[in-house]
Amino acid sequence: MDMFKGLQKNLGSWGGQIAPIASRTVQFTKEQLGQAEDKTQLPAEYIELEKRVDAIKAVHQKMLAVTSQYSHEPYDYPPNIKETFQDLGRTVSEKVQLLSSATSTAEAQAALTAPPSAKPQPKTFNHAIARASLASSQLLHQQHTGAGEDPLATALEKYALAMESVGEARLAQDAQIQSRFLAGWNTTLNTNLKFATRARQNVEKARLNLDAVKARVKGTTWRLPGTAASAHDEHELSPEAQEEIEKAEDEFVTQTEEAVAVMKNVLDTPEPLRNLAELIAAQMEFHKRAHEILSELAPVIDGLQASYRKSRENA
Numbered sequence: 001m002d003m004f005k006g007l008q009k010n011l012g013s014w015g016g017q018i019a020p021i022a023s024r025t026v027q028f029t030k031e032q033l034g035q036a037e038d039k040t041q042l043p044a045e046y047i048e049l050e051k052r053v054d055a056i057k058a059v060h061q062k063m064l065a066v067t068s069q070y071s072h073e074p075y076d077y078p079p080n081i082k083e084t085f086q087d088l089g090r091t092v093s094e095k096v097q098l099l100s101s102a103t104s105t106a107e108a109q110a111a112l113t114a115p116p117s118a119k120p121q122p123k124t125f126n127h128a129i130a131r132a133s134l135a136s137s138q139l140l141h142q143q144h145t146g147a148g149e150d151p152l153a154t155a156l157e158k159y160a161l162a163m164e165s166v167g168e169a170r171l172a173q174d175a176q177i178q179s180r181f182l183a184g185w186n187t188t189l190n191t192n193l194k195f196a197t198r199a200r201q202n203v204e205k206a207r208l209n210l211d212a213v214k215a216r217v218k219g220t221t222w223r224l225p226g227t228a229a230s231a232h233d234e235h236e237l238s239p240e241a242q243e244e245i246e247k248a249e250d251e252f253v254t255q256t257e258e259a260v261a262v263m264k265n266v267l268d269t270p271e272p273l274r275n276l277a278e279l280i281a282a283q284m285e286f287h288k289r290a291h292e293i294l295s296e297l298a299p300v301i302d303g304l305q306a307s308y309r310k311s312r313e314n315a
Contacts, residue, residue, distance in 0.1 A: 040207050046256060049263040053196050056266060060189040066184075067279070070177045074123040081128060126167030133160035151308045155301050162297045166290045173286035179277035184271055192266050199259035206255040210248040217241035 069075040121127060133156045140153035217237060237245070 038153040040211050040252065042203070042207070043256065046260055049260060049267070050200065053193070053263045053266055057189070057193050059273075060185055060193065064182070064185055064189065067177070067182060070174045071182060075176070077123040078125065078128055083128070083131065114303070122167060122171060124167045124170055126163045128172055130163035130167060132159045133163060151304045155304050158297060158300055162293050165293045169286050169289040169293070173282045176282035176285070177230070177279055180282065181275045184275035187267070188272055194268065196259070196262050196266050199255070199262040202255045203252070203259045206248070210245070210252045213244055213248045217244060276300040
């Protein structure tokens with residue numbers, strides 16, 4: 001008996017949950033078929049807020065679709081090159097240090113293919129240029145038979161070190177963007193804007209419930225498309241019906257006010273603009289650092305050119 005009573009209680013609870021859903025579904029169907037009467041209109045302020053929130057959401061989705069690449073290390077890595085595990089085993093700086101102590105071609109080759117000392121090196125465009133430049137430098141060194149060093153080989157080695165530094169600066173930029181821009185914008189999209197979406201859904205449910213209650217107590221029923229509405233006598237609402245409508249209206253007003261507050265919070269937060277400023281700052285710092293590195297390298301390469309021209313003139 002107790003089990004039967006418990007089942008009855010559960011069925012009653014489920015019925016209480018299903019009934020509003022069924023009413024909303026019927027009301028929604030009537031609206032889609034153009035049969036709804038006296039559809040409750042949302043406030044103009046609410047509709048304007050919805051448009052602005054939708055715009056903010058679209059902006060976040062569009063920007064994150066592109067800037068999320070900063071979370072993908074090889075986003076600028078050339079797809080046409082194939083580097084081996086040995087190529088990625090050591091940093092260019094480590095290889096240059098090993099090469100500086102090499103006394104023969106065999107030792108130089110061993111330095112280039114030395115076992116990795118840590119995790120594989122980054123796959124960025126700048127790091128790839130650095131590795132290609134160092135390998136090219138060694139090819140020239142190995143074939144050089146004249147006095148002194150091959151100026152192009154020397155220049156390529158220095159360029160390799162510079163490009164590795166630029167690559168490290170790019171990785172630092174990416175880390176800053178991930179923590180200071182992407183994290184913030186993803187939070188806004190996946191938390192704040194989701195709260196706003198949920199609040200708006202609650203408003204729509206409350207509106208459908210209100211209009212369903214109005215239609216039911218006033219005797220408006222669902223009908224097939226193309227059929228005439230049944231005539232019914234106008235009558236004054238009973239106190240119970242009026243109370244039911246007022247309760248549904250109160251819920252609609254409450255949900256609308258809450259949604260307005262949530263949407264205003266999304267629109268008033270300074271975080272997206274602050275996060276964008278952080279993105280720009282990270283990009284600016286990277287380009288500044290890259291400029292400094294290349295500015296230090298350029299006069300060195302110019303000096304090698306001058307020395308080469310002078311040696312050619314004296315030859």
